[in-house]
Amino acid sequence: MKVLLKIxxxxxxxxxxxxxxxxxxxxxxxxxxIFVSALSSGMMLQRFDLSVKQHISHIQVQNPEFLKDxxxxxxxxxxxxxxxxxxxxxxIAGFSGRTLxxxxxxxxxxSVGISIIxxxxxxxASTTGLDDNILEGNYILDEGRNPVLIGKKLADKIKLQPxxxxxxxxxxxxxxxxxxxxxxxGIYQTSNGIYDESHVYVRQxxxxxxxxxxxxxxxVAIVATDIEQVQALGDRLVKQFPEYSIRTWDxxxxxxxxxxxxxxxxxxxxxxxxxxxxSFGLVNTMLxxxxxxxxxxxxxxxxxxxxKKVFAMIMIETIFLTLMGAFGGMLLGxxxxxxxxxxxxDMAAVGGDSLxxxxxxxxVYPQLELSFFFFLMVLVIVTAVLTSIYPALxxxxxxxxxxxxxx
Amino acid sequence: MKIIRxxxxxxxxxxxxxxxxxxxxxxxxFETGEFTAIVGPSGSGKTTFLNMIGGLDKPTEGQIFIGDTxxxxxxxxxxxxxxxxNIGFVFxxxxxxxxxxxxxxxxxxxxxxxxxxKEMDARAVELLKQVGLEDKMDVRPSKxxxxxxxxxxVARALASKPRFILADEPTANLDTQSAFNLLxxxxxxxxxxxxxxIFSTHDQRVIDRARRVITLxxxxxxxxxxxxx
Ligand SMILES: Nc1ncnc2c1ncn2[C@@H]1O[C@H](COP(=O)(O)OP(=O)(O)OP(=O)(O)O)[C@@H](O)[C@H]1O
Ligand SMILES: [Mg+2]
Numbered sequence: 001m002k003v004l005l006k007i008x009x010x011x012x013x014x015x016x017x018x019x020x021x022x023x024x025x026x027x028x029x030x031x032x033x034i035f036v037s038a039l040s041s042g043m044m045l046q047r048f049d050l051s052v053k054q055h056i057s058h059i060q061v062q063n064p065e066f067l068k069d070x071x072x073x074x075x076x077x078x079x080x081x082x083x084x085x086x087x088x089x090x091x092i093a094g095f096s097g098r099t100l101x102x103x104x105x106x107x108x109x110x111s112v113g114i115s116i117i118x119x120x121x122x123x124x125a126s127t128t129g130l131d132d133n134i135l136e137g138n139y140i141l142d143e144g145r146n147p148v149l150i151g152k153k154l155a156d157k158i159k160l161q162p163x164x165x166x167x168x169x170x171x172x173x174x175x176x177x178x179x180x181x182x183x184x185x186g187i188y189q190t191s192n193g194i195y196d197e198s199h200v201y202v203r204q205x206x207x208x209x210x211x212x213x214x215x216x217x218x219x220v221a222i223v224a225t226d227i228e229q230v231q232a233l234g235d236r237l238v239k240q241f242p243e244y245s246i247r248t249w250d251x252x253x254x255x256x257x258x259x260x261x262x263x264x265x266x267x268x269x270x271x272x273x274x275x276x277x278x279s280f281g282l283v284n285t286m287l288x289x290x291x292x293x294x295x296x297x298x299x300x301x302x303x304x305x306x307x308k309k310v311f312a313m314i315m316i317e318t319i320f321l322t323l324m325g326a327f328g329g330m331l332l333g334x335x336x337x338x339x340x341x342x343x344x345x346d347m348a349a350v351g352g353d354s355l356x357x358x359x360x361x362x363x364v365y366p367q368l369e370l371s372f373f374f375f376l377m378v379l380v381i382v383t384a385v386l387t388s389i390y391p392a393l394x395x396x397x398x399x400x401x402x403x404x405x406x407x
Numbered sequence: 408m409k410i411i412r413x414x415x416x417x418x419x420x421x422x423x424x425x426x427x428x429x430x431x432x433x434x435x436x437f438e439t440g441e442f443t444a445i446v447g448p449s450g451s452g453k454t455t456f457l458n459m460i461g462g463l464d465k466p467t468e469g470q471i472f473i474g475d476t477x478x479x480x481x482x483x484x485x486x487x488x489x490x491x492x493n494i495g496f497v498f499x500x501x502x503x504x505x506x507x508x509x510x511x512x513x514x515x516x517x518x519x520x521x522x523x524x525k526e527m528d529a530r531a532v533e534l535l536k537q538v539g540l541e542d543k544m545d546v547r548p549s550k551x552x553x554x555x556x557x558x559x560x561v562a563r564a565l566a567s568k569p570r571f572i573l574a575d576e577p578t579a580n581l582d583t584q585s586a587f588n589l590l591x592x593x594x595x596x597x598x599x600x601x602x603x604x605i606f607s608t609h610d611q612r613v614i615d616r617a618r619r620v621i622t623l624x625x626x627x628x629x630x631x632x633x634x635x636x
Contacts, residue, residue, distance in 0.1 A: 010507075014506065304492070
């Protein structure tokens with residue numbers, strides 16, 4: 001009934017200050033929830049993008065034995081054949097064959113355990129963009145003898161800089177320990193500090209003489225032109241090369257997908273809690289409004305306004321209040337996300353450095369999917385309806401004879 | 408024509424704890440076209456009686472017939488509907504919705520009755536004219552005097568074409584002039600349109616104009632007199 005909507009709307013504004021306070025409270029509560037969600041969702045997406053780009057890639061191909069025992073001798077049996085196939089595939093944007101060796105890094109004063117990654121410098125650059133991550137010194141493409149790239153975190157920890165010398169010790173194919181002297185060519189930094197602290201890059205061609213017998217490729221990282229293509233590409237490769245272990249990003253790092261789902265869940269829980277808290281305020285506001293209008297509501301029932309309509313009127317008033325607040329909150333949320341999605345927010349000031357250790361970027365670009373807003377809208381409407389029930393029931397319990405008599 | 412009949416109507420408040428016998432075996436009948444004042448000292452049961460025959464509250468004992476309907480046996484929701492279509496109310500105060508204009512307040516009751524909008528509007532205007540408020544149609548109650556508000560309430564009570572109008576001390580909050588003004592309007596409606604009016608009052612000047620005066624004492628009918636006026 002149109003008149004009921006009109007009366008409810010006007011009733012909301014009878015106590016302008018009280019209604020405004022409630023609307024602002026709902027707005028700010030939701031705004032906070034939305035913005036925190038956008039920050040965390042932006043952080044997750046960036047972490048995902050960076051993890052995929054810098055570390056995992058879309059698909060990894062390995063000798064299945066290598067997954068069980070990370071020994072350098074378990075390599076890709078026919079690297080040339082695989083290479084040819086990968087070069088021919090149009091959806092592949094880049095790939096990089098790597099030699100992986102576990103070992104020790106020693107300087108004059110210190111030694112630490114690390115993973116050594118032997119790369120084809122050009123291929124690695126086109127696959128993971130490693131060359132873009134160089135902070136100091138140079139990438140290892142055109143360097144002289146035995147250059148090595150070390151992570152910023154490690155460089156800081158054991159005080160190395162470009163030009164420093166160090167010794168890498170690792171197992172060769174026969175399982176014997178070999179040592180070789182390397183010179184720091186550059187210092188890189190990825191989004192994951194722990195990774196940076198434990199991985200060094202050298203050229204495959206420099207490793208070869210120490211590893212022995214031809215080259216060993218332990219891992220091939222592949223990046224597709226589009227993440228949507230990954231599943232199909234993976235299936236194709238599995239058919240073509242059944243002898244290898246071929247894993248897509250979600251197989252390699254299931255926690256990435258899981259993390260994203262978890263984060264989504266947590267945000268919803270946070271929002272539900274915010275709305276739950278706000279609903280107390282709403283119930284209180286509406287109860288006050290119902291009690292103030294005891295005589296008026298009694299009069300309405302006395303002259304013949306039925307229970308359904310009285311109930312609906314109070315319910316609509318509650319819903320108006322909630323929706324106006326929700327609309328305000330969403331507007332604020334939307335505008336502030338738009339504002340910061342360009343510039344980003346530097347979290348370094350509030351502990352972004354330690355975030356970086358866990359693979360999170362320190363400058364966060366908040367973002368939210370539209371579906372989130374739809375879901376939130378549904379949540380708000382459900383809250384509004386649930387919240388309105390109690391005050392509306394209270395209104396129904398008024399006895400017209402007593403309500404009109406009340407002094 | 409007989410429109411209201413009560414039989415052994417009794418009402419006891421606080422049945423369990425501290426019983427108050429507000430009405431005691433009241434037998435009364437009302438005819439169409441009456442202009443009746445219910446009088447009596449404070450606490451004698453006037454409001455209680457009007458609430459009973461208005462279907463706002465249920466008696467402890469006895470029966471109430473409105474036309475052929477025995478209303479004490481109606482369910483609460485049926486009773487609301489019955490009130491809407493059969494009874495007009497004017498209370499002492501808080502009669503109107505403050506968010507609606509005078510005309511909207513009058514129309515509102517017809518909206519509840521699902522009257523068609525065109526007829527509704529014309530009737531609201533006509534009724535407000537009858538109570539002398541043609542220039543206050545679009546004014547909200549807060550901008551009206553107490554007397555004007557009561558006149559809107561009378562127009563609202565008439566709007567639903569009820570069988571009778573109940574008014575509980577309609578002039579109690581009004582100054583003398585406004586009270587007379589309201590009384591004149593009610594009298595004229597009664598005479599010219601044969602509207603049945605039953606009201607409670609303490610005001611001797613109001614009582615002097617009534618054609619029937621029922622006096623309640625301690626919840627029982629003490630006297631029931633008719634006057635030719
Ligand atoms: N809800 C209630 N609970 C208990 N007692 C009540 C209630 N309502 C009225 N009473 C009592 O019933 C008796 C009759 O009250 P009622 O209001 O009908 O009198 P009245 O004639 O209208 O009085 P007044 O002239 O003061 O308006 C009084 O003793 C009153 O105290
Ligand atoms: Mg009374």
